[in-house]
Amino acid sequence: MVSEAQATRPGAVSAPLRLELVLAGLAVASVIELLILRTFTRTAVHIPALSELRDPYEALASLGRYAYYVSAVLLILSLPFAVARLWGRGDLYARVAAAAVVLFALTAAVARADAASVILVDVLTVGAVIMAASAAAARMDAPGALVLGAFATAFALQGTSTMLQDAASQGYGSYETRWMLWGAEWLALAFAALAPLGLAARPSRLALGLAAIAGLVMFAALLANGSTTKILLLWNEGLAGTLPSVAYAVGAAALLATALGLLRQRRLVVLAGFVLLITGGIGLHSTYQTGLVVAGMVALCIGAREAPRTARGTARAAQEPSAPGRPLASSS
Amino acid sequence: MLILRRIPRWATTGGALVAVLLCAGLLQLANANPAASQTLTLTAWQASEDPGLDPNHELWSRTQFVQAPLTAQAGSYAAGGGSIPVVWARALHYNNTLYVRLEWEDSTQDGSALKVEQFADAAAVEFPAKSATSVPSVCMGQADMGVNIWQWRADSLGNPNELYANSVVDTYPSTDDLFYTARAAGNPYANPKQGPVQNLVAVAFGTLSPAATQDVQGQGAYSNGRWSVVFSRPFTxxxxxxxxxxxxxxxxxxxxxxxxxxxxxxxxxxxxxxxTLNVSGAAIPEPEGSDWLVLALAAGALLVIGGGGIGLGLYGLREGKRSA
Structure with a gap:
């Protein structure tokens, strides 16, 4: 992130717009979009008295759509920033990540223009995610790489399943892909459950309590209103919800614990990347959601060696060994 | 860049933020979505002959299927639904009539709902209503965007006198609807003229009702632990x-x-x-063709990228250990 000296100097001069700031803004906008547009508007349409609440509902739905467009603009903005930053670093991982961003941006543009085979678009977007995830995983230690590997493999399995189904819709034969969906479900939950360990997030006791509450809320939501909750899981995250409810409750708790732990450690770039993976979900939904995942992997690649800070804000960076290549988290 | 560096950071950040918000507002006003959908697509191919309602018609075996993952939708307690994880869907059209064929695995053939504790197997397809301007909520639509649902039920198969051979009912002297209370109440399922498929409309939870026109046809067949059901309706x-x-x-x-x-x-x-249902103007593709080449290329690309990624990850881990 921004170096402390720069960040605290009043009226500091310098600094073109920073990639970290764009990624953080993207994470915030995508969370708002996820909560309002993808979740609230899809459930609130069933409020019995909605006709009487039509104006507030439409205002909120419009706000959700606006959050989507803000998120989309920030996503588009982040891509050239990321390429410039990553390529300029000169090390192998950063350049692979930059290539992944370029590959994704070109593919998304081609897909929007409807100028290429849907199979090609599927393969290239999944490939871009794998490349970005590999670059991010290569900059992490083994547990972090394992966690990112679980996410990327889940994404690749779901994406390959979609690709094969799209191949069928193009007339290229039909293929059984149930095992891919099943494997992706397990791996996505493994990613969620192992995220606190993999990303070395150290949540406070309060955060652990909040995470436990979130897990209970998820469990209760699945028991009390399994229909809506599971449909939202499928729509928003690409999860079919076929495993026991307790698995999703543990996953939700672990995700929140990780996010709060990263926030406590002030590892904001890693936090932004982690949040973007969640708002993007697994599998191919739209180039927007895939873009969030790519941006998330870029953020994790940049912030992988970001020094955790203690609750008092003391940087431990000075004592930590340097990353392979130069640390990307330094100011630009 | 130098000019930018002379401007205070709060000004560049604030200016960029305003520009982003303005761009987003303009995109929303223009309704210009910069993203492209990547959801599954089911293609309805142009059939060379009428496939009819027979789920085992030869045309269906030549038609590529799409596997749609299903998720549970329990009523109020998550103890039901979700037992069918996937459905195989195919679609064709012939002479301006759409045919959709669903197939799924079910080890039990539940074709009777004679007892109160018995429930029949069933399947349904849902489309946005003609009036919908966007994608409605999949859960029975919404007030301004309704849905049209075609539901087939297994207990509508066959002759009731054969299905319920051991049942005894009094003979009504009159055939007037008044003596058939369900029919008189407008329950379409009690209507002997109603086929096995109900044509339904909804604009939210609790609004599901029979459509004024019941013109959807269908037929189901059970074989080797699999249900196959064909739905059919004219385009218009x-x-x-x-x-x-x-x-x-x-x-x-x-x-x-x-x-x-x-x-x-x-x-x-x-x-x-x-x-996405793509009603294609193209004929059913022949199975012989370049499918293996395309898929081999796609699989090769994924393997190269995936293998490269794993290699890069391992190299990074080794380098990390070395530098530590």
Missing amino acids: GASEDLAAFTAGTSTDIAFAVWNGSEGDRNGRKSVSSFL
């Missing part, structure tokens, strides 16, 4: 609350399956999210 929807189709255009389609032996009924079922 009789009213605004029904779906309409045109060759060369796309709409949305979702599926639902009820497993009677698991207690599925009403809202308790397995459902998919919306897929």
Whole structure:
């Protein structure tokens, strides 16, 4: 992130717009979009008295759509920033990540223009995610790489399943892909459950309590209103919800614990990347959601060696060994 | 860049933020979505002959299927639904009539709902109503965007006198509807003229009702632990609350399956999210062709990228250890 000296100097001069700031803004906008547009508007349409609440509902739905467009603009903005930053670093991982961003941006543009085979678009977007995830995983230690590997493999399995189904819709034969969906479900939950360990997030006791509450809320939501909750899981995250409810409750708790732990450690770039993976979900939904995942992997690649800070804000960076290549988290 | 560096950071950040918010506002006003959908697509191919309602018609074996993952939709307690994880969907059209064939695995054939504790297997397809301007909520639509649902039930198969051979009923002297209370109340399922498929419309939870026109046909067959059901309806929807189709255009389609032996009924079922239904003007592609080449290339690309990624990850881990 921004170096402390720069960040605290009043009226500091310098600094073109920073990639970290764009990624953080993207994470915030995508969370708002996820909560309002993808979740609230899809459930609130069933409020019995909605006709009487039509104006507030439409205002909120419009706000959700606006959050989507803000998120989309920030996503588009982040891509050239990321390429410039990553390529300029000169090390192998950063350049692979930059290539992944370029590959994704070109593919998304081609897909929007409807100028290429849907199979090609599927393969290239999944490939871009794998490349970005590999670059991010290569900059992490083994547990972090394992966690990112679980996410990327889940994404690749779901994406390959979609690709094969799209191949069928193009007339290229039909293929059984149930095992891919099943494997992706397990791996996505493994990613969620192992995220606190993999990303070395150290949540406070309060955060652990909040995470436990979130897990209970998820469990209760699945028991009390399994229909809506599971449909939202499928729509928003690409999860079919076929495993026991307790698995999703543990996953939700672990995700929140990780996010709060990263926030406590002030590892904001890693936090932004982690949040973007969640708002993007697994599998191919739209180039927007895939873009969030790519941006998330870029953020994790940049912030992988970001020094955790203690609750008092003391940087431990000075004592930590340097990353392979130069640390990307330094100011630009 | 130098000029930018002379401007205070708060000014560049604030200016950039305003620019982003303005761009987003303009995109919203123009309704210009910069993203492209990547959801599953089911293609309805142009058939060379009428496939009819027979789920085992030869044309279906030549038609590529799409596997749509299903998720549970329990009524109020998550103990039902979700027992059918996937449905195989195929679609064709012939002479301006759409045919959709669903197939799923079900080890029990639940074709009777004679007892109160019995529930029949069933399947449904859902489309946005003709009047919908965007994708409606898959859960029975919404006030301004309704849905059109075609539901087939297994207990409508066959002759009731054969299905319920050991049942005894009094003979009514009159054939007037007044003596058939369900029919008199307008329950379409009690109507002997009603086929096995109900044409339904909804604009939210609790609004599901029979459409004014019951013109959807269908037929189901059970074999080797699998149900196959064909739905059929002419392209043109009789009213605004029904779906309409045109060759060369796309709409949305979702599926639902009820497993009677698991207690599925009403809202308790397995459902998919919306897929894209592409009503193609092209004929069914021949199975012989370049499919293996395309798929081999795709698989090769994925393997190269995936293998490269794993290699890069391992190299990074080794380098990390070395530098530590």
